[in-house]
Amino acid sequence: MLMEIGSHRADKPGGRIRQKNEQIIIAAAEAEFAANGFKGATMNNIALKAGLPKSNIHYYFKNKLQLYIEVLINIIDLWDNALNELDADSEPAAALREYIAAKMRFSREYPLASRVFAKEILSGAPRIKQYFSSEYREWFLRKTDVFSKWAQQGKIDPIDPAHIVFLLWSSTQHYADFEVQIAAALGKKSLSKKDFDEATDALTKIIIRGIGYQG
Amino acid sequence: MLMEIGSHRADKPGGRIRQKNEQIIIAAAEAEFAANGFKGATMNNIALKAGLPKSNIHYYFKNKLQLYIEVLINIIDLWDNALNELDADSEPAAALREYIAAKMRFSREYPLASRVFAKEILSGAPRIKQYFSSEYREWFLRKTDVFSKWAQQGKIDPIDPAHIVFLLWSSTQHYADFEVQIAAALGKKSLSKKDFDEATDALTKIIIRGIGYQG
DNA sequence: GTCTATATCACGATAGAC
DNA sequence: GTCTATCGTGATATAGAC
Structure with missing residues (x-):
């Protein structure tokens, strides 16, 4: 791309x-x-x-x-290798648990990659306009399709899938991009594996429950 | 500060x-x-x-x-004026609804402010180290107290309150900081008021439900 | 294939005329 | 209080010796 x-x-x-x-x-x-x-x-x-x-x-x-x-x-190569697609055929809970865990692992292992990308987008992405093409839009729609399907099957609530995806991105990247703020809030110098694990746990619970999935 | x-x-x-x-x-x-x-x-x-x-x-x-x-x-002045504290005496749903709406309003009205701050933190906040002092930590603890109280009262699930606060921050700021990516995903040039309203709605539903609040 | 030396220019900052 | 002219520095980039 x-x-x-x-x-x-x-x-x-x-x-x-x-x-x-x-x-x-x-x-x-x-x-x-x-x-x-x-x-x-x-x-x-x-x-x-x-x-x-x-x-x-x-x-x-x-x-x-x-x-x-x-x-x-x-960075994009790294990204592609680290993150599998959400699996529509799995149960929402299992699929989301795995996806969130993978995203959080990425935030912990490649914080610099996450930040370089974040800064580019914050600037309005002037150097990678091509990346956000119609191809990108189609790739995004395949992401949201999974949630639409689950909603149709009555497995989750009918919430706009786009915003579910944005929530998955924002909440997980935050731990890489805003690490100094989070560490300061927690009264630490930097984040440990345990902090990431606890965050992963909390996010997984909130999001799975939040979209209306009933064990 | x-x-x-x-x-x-x-x-x-x-x-x-x-x-x-x-x-x-x-x-x-x-x-x-x-x-x-x-x-x-x-x-x-x-x-x-x-x-x-x-x-x-x-x-x-x-x-x-x-x-x-x-x-x-x-920017911090703006911030202080735009955002009230979460009200522990209100019901969680009402308090969170209002807080999320206020944060999203800020993202829409002052995206540049949000981005300047985000870039500083992404860089490791070298120019505002003082801001993330012990005072900041105490301010943060007052934030999490509200959720601890609600959890003690059995109004919400016992989820680590720190990560609930981080989720509130990340998910709402995302719409200011990553606007170009979100717009590209939605197939638009930029985000409209309607987009922000829909996002606010989706986030409010997911988070309130996600932390275990039962109407 | 690697490094030194240097051309060229834009940057932050200031001195001093108006 | 405002603007012009300019200084010194440090940036990207290149030419050419090794």
Whole structure:
């Protein structure tokens, strides 16, 4: 979906050193973009974090925008691998429990990825307009279909499925994106696995019950 | 809370022209910070949006950081005025209905404010560390107390109140912060009042029911 | 394939004329 | 109180030596 933006991928040769350095740079860039956003990020900071000379970054990536796009592509790949679709044929409780758990796992394991993406969207997504195309809309409708089906079968209440999906996204991403606020509220420096597990539990209970599923 | 950061407020003279220009600049700065974050924002862009010469910005505000702090103070003021505390003496359904509606109204009316704040937190809140002090923790505990009380009275399920509060925040702010994504999912350019009303409705139903409140 | 040196420009900030 | 001219810095990006 995003790959069309930067037409450079399958046509990469990929010596061993190159691949390794590119991965180091992308990881460093992810941290820098998460902290300072696209405009605020500097190639210098990325080089420092990567432990490479500044101009090596330019050697491996044409410019800042291309590097940024590569970071985003990486994130979407991660996303696709970590999250399975909601299974319409399962019972709502089981399907939702698994989906929420997967989303929360993602928030805990890849908070930087979540934040880079969040910042892009907060800015109005000027660098990834193509991503939010009609294709995206269709992908979203397949998501909501699951809930429509469940509602038709009388398994859950007739609540607008779009807003159920938004709720699943917002409530789970929140723990990655707003971690410092949540930690401060809980009186901690950062969140532990236990905090994430408790959050997963609470969210699962509230949402399953909230949409009217009766064990 | 934040005012201690910049010790400059009550001690402002405030000729009529000054006050007017400062308001114009703060509004312009809010838009620029929302779009590009603190580091990514430029004084030049702010001046352009304000329709004033660039150096006027420096005349009214010492530097970029002070202007940013002023924008944040403005946002917190707005916040304090728009949102009442949850009322523990009301029935959960009524209290939550009102709170969710108020948060959603804020998301619709002040999306830029929400986004500036969100970006600061996403960055790890380096410019407003003081805000997340022990005072913040105490304020948060007063929030959760309401739910603890309701749970003790058997009005709602015994769910960790902290995560109920996080859910209220995340689900409502999402409509301001991630508007472009939501609009794309719904196949629209931007969100209408009707979209917000429907979201408010869905969230209210799911959350009230989800925490186990039985009409 | 890798790094040094540098061109070019936009940034935040200020000095001083009006 | 307001604006013009400009300074110094640090940014992206590139040319070319190794």
